Amino acid sequence: xxxxxxxxxxxxxxxxxxxxxxxxxxxxxxxxxxxxxxxxxxxxxxxxxxxxxxxxxxxxxxxxxxxxxxxxxxxxxxxxxxxxxxxxxxxxxxxxxxxxxxxxxxxxxxxxxxxxxxxxxxxxxxxxxxxxxxxxxxxxxxxxxxxxxxxxxxxxxxxxxxxxxxxxxxxxxxxxxxxxxxxxxxxxxxxxxxxxxxxxxxxxxxxxxxxxxxxxxxxxxxxxxxxxxxxxxxxxxxxxxxxxxxxxxxxxxxxxxxxxxxxxxxxxxxxxxxxxxxxxxxxxxxxxxxxxxxxxxxxxxxxxxxxxxxxxxxxxxxxxxxxxxxxxxxxxxxxxxxxxxxxxxxxxxxxxxxxxxxxxxxxxxxxxxxxxxxxxxxxxxxxxxxxxxxxxxxxxxxxxxxxxxx
Numbered sequence: 117x118x119x120x121x122x123x124x125x126x127x128x129x130x131x132x133x134x135x136x137x138x139x140x141x142x143x144x145x146x147x148x149x150x151x152x153x154x155x156x157x158x159x160x161x162x163x164x165x166x167x168x169x170x171x172x173x174x175x176x177x178x179x180x181x182x183x184x185x186x187x188x189x190x191x192x193x194x195x196x197x198x199x200x201x202x203x204x205x206x207x208x209x210x211x212x213x214x215x216x217x218x219x220x221x222x223x224x225x226x227x228x229x230x231x232x233x234x235x236x237x238x239x240x241x242x243x244x245x246x247x248x249x250x251x252x253x254x255x256x257x258x259x260x261x262x263x264x265x266x267x268x269x270x271x272x273x274x275x276x277x278x279x280x281x282x283x284x285x286x287x288x289x290x291x292x293x294x295x296x297x298x299x300x301x302x303x304x305x306x307x308x309x310x311x312x313x314x315x316x317x318x319x320x321x322x323x324x325x326x327x328x329x330x331x332x333x334x335x336x337x338x339x340x341x342x343x344x345x346x347x348x349x350x351x352x353x354x355x356x357x358x359x360x361x362x363x364x365x366x367x368x369x370x371x372x373x374x375x376x377x378x379x380x381x382x383x384x385x386x387x388x389x390x391x392x393x394x395x396x397x398x399x400x401x402x403x404x405x406x407x408x409x410x411x412x413x414x415x416x417x418x419x420x421x422x423x424x425x426x427x428x429x430x431x432x433x434x435x436x437x438x439x440x441x442x443x444x445x446x447x448x449x450x451x452x453x454x455x456x457x458x459x460x461x462x463x464x465x466x467x468x469x470x471x472x473x474x475x476x477x478x479x480x481x482x483x484x485x486x487x488x489x490x491x492x493x494x495x496x497x498x499x500x501x502x503x504x505x506x507x508x509x510x511x512x513x514x515x516x517x518x519x520x521x522x
Contacts, residue, residue: 121239121246131242132233135249135339136226138256139331143222146170146324148215150223167216170321174209177318181205183298193415193520198296200408200431205295207401208322211329214393221390222332228383229339241346248342255338255445256331259438266434267323270294273427275312294319329394330442336387337445337489343380344452347373348459351479355463370475377456377479384449384487395442396492402439403505406432407512414517439502446489446497453487 121131128134143149147167151160181202185195215222236242271294278289291308295315301307350373412428460480468476489497 121242124246130233131246131249132230134246135229135233135252135335138253138260139328139335142260142324142331143215143328146212146321146328148212148219148222148325148328150219150226170212170317173314174205174212174318174321177295177297177315178202178205178209180297180300181295184296187298188296196408196516196520197412197415200405200412201295203401203404203408205318205322207397207405208325210397211325211394212321214397215325215328218390221386224386225332225336225383225390228379228386229336232339232343232379236346241349244345244349245339245342248338248345249335252331252335252338255334255441256327259330259334259441260327262434262437263323263327264320266430267319270427270431271312271316271319273423275315277423279421279424326398326438329391329398330438333387333391333395333442333489334445336383336391337449340380340384340387341449341452343376343383344456347376347380348456350376351456351460351476352463355468355476370472374475374478377482381482381487384453388489392490392492395489395497396494398442399439399491399495399501399505402435403508403512406435406439406509407516409435410509410513411516414513436506439505443497443499443502443505446501447499450488450498 124131124134128137140149144163147163147170151163181198185198185202233242233245236245274292274294279292290303293302293308293312293315295318297311300311302311350369354369354373409428409431413425413432416424416428457480460476463476466473491497491501495501
C-alpha cells in the first residue's frame with residue numbers, strides 16, 4: 117500500500133488530486149466547479165458564458181416539452197409516456213441551479229479534504245484514507261458510465277431511428293424525439309437534426325448534474341468514513357497506551373482527537389447542507405422517472421420493439437442503481453458515526469485518569485447526536501428508504517396501469 121501511495125503521488129501530483137479529479141473534470145464541463153481566486157479572468161468569463169448558453173438550451177427544451185405536454189391533445193397513454201423524460205429533464209434543471217448556488221459549500225468541502233491530506237501524515241492513516249478514496253473513485257466511475265452511456269443510448273434509439281406508426285390501415289415511418297417539442301417542424305431534416313442535437317446536449321447536462329451530485333456525495337461520504345475510521349484507531353491507541361506517559365503528551369493527544377472529531381462533524385454538516393436539497397429533488401425525480409419509464413415498458417410491450425423496450429429497461433436500471441448507491445452510502449456513514457460512541461464506551465476507559473474520562477465522555481455525548489444524511493431534512497437516506505422508494509414506485513405504477521387499462 118505504501119508503494120501505491122508513492123505511485124499515485126507521482127502520477128497525480130498529490131493524493132488530494134487523486135480523490136477529487138473526476139469530480140473536477142465533470143463539474144468544469146457545465147461550469148459548477150468553484151474556481152479558485154487565482155483563476156484568470158478569461159477562465160472566469162468562459163465559465164459564465166458556458167453557464168449562460170447551457171441555461172438557454174436547457175430552458176428551451178424544458179419549456180417546449182412542457183407546452184407540448186399541456187397544450188397538445190393526445191391520449192392519456194401518450195401523455196404519460198412523455199412525462200418520464202420531461203420529469204428527468206426538469207429535475208436535472210433544478211439540480212443544476214442548486215449546484216450553482218452552492219459553489220461555496222463545494223469549495224469548503226474540497227478545501228477541507230485537501231487540509232486533511234496535509235494534516236494526516238502517518239503512513240497507516242494515509243493508507244486508510246487512500247482506501248476510501250479509491251472506493252469513492254470507483255463508485256463515481258460506475259455512476260458516470262451508467263448515466264452517460266444510458267443517456268447516449270436513450271437519445272440515439274428514440275431520436276435517430278425512425279419509428280413506425282399506424283394511422284387507420286396505413287403505416288408510416290416518422291422521426292420522433294426523446295423529448296416532445298411544441299410546434300417545431302421536426303419531421304424532416306435539418307429541423308430534426310438541430311433539435312435532436314440540442315436535446316443531446318440537454319441530456320448530457322441533465323445527466324452531468326446527477327453524476328456530479330452523486331459523485332460529490334460519494335467522495336465526501338467516503339472521505340468522512342475514512343476520517344471516522346482513523347479517529348477510532350486513535351482512540352483505541354490512546355486508551356491502550358501505558359498510563360505512565362507524560363501527562364502533557366496525553367493531554368495533547370486527547371485534544372487532537374477531540375478537535376479532529378469536531379472537524380469531521382463540521383465537514384458532515386456542510387456536506388449535508390450542500391446535498392440535502394439535491395437528494396430531495398433526486399428522490400422525487402427518481403420515483404417519478406422509474407415509475408414513468410416502467411409504465412413506458414408496459415405501454416410499448418404490445419409493439420415488441422426490442423430497441424425501445426431495452427432502452428427503457430436500461431434507464432430504469434441506471435436510475436435504480438444510482439438511488440441504491442446513494443442510500444447505501446448514507447447507511448454506512450450513519451453506522452460509522454454510531455460506531456465511535458459504542459467503541460469508546462466499550463474500551464477500558466475506567467482505567468484512565470479522571471480528566472481523560474471526562475474528555476472521552478465529551479466524545480460519547482457528541483456522538484450521541486445521531487448523524488444522518490437526509491433529503492431535504494425530511495427523508496433519511498438509508499437502505500430502508502430505498503426499499504420504501506421501490507414500494508412507492510410499484511404502488512403508483514399499479515394505479516397508472518389500472519387507470520389506463522394496460
